[in-house]
Amino acid sequence: MRRKDGAIEAVEGQGPSFLLGLQWHPGKMYDDPVQQQIFQAFIQACSQA
Secondary structure, eight states: OBOTTSOBOOOOOOSSSOOOOOOOOGGGOTTOHHHHHHHHHHHHHHHHO
């Protein structure tokens, strides 16, 4: 999905692979449990590849 200015806001994948598209500031994830879950899901997907 794109905004009127052309910036991509979301992506969607088809298939069994891990795909997550978002704008994110991992430097702010230290004390946010939701952001920690995103990061942990990414690490888990990488370790299974």
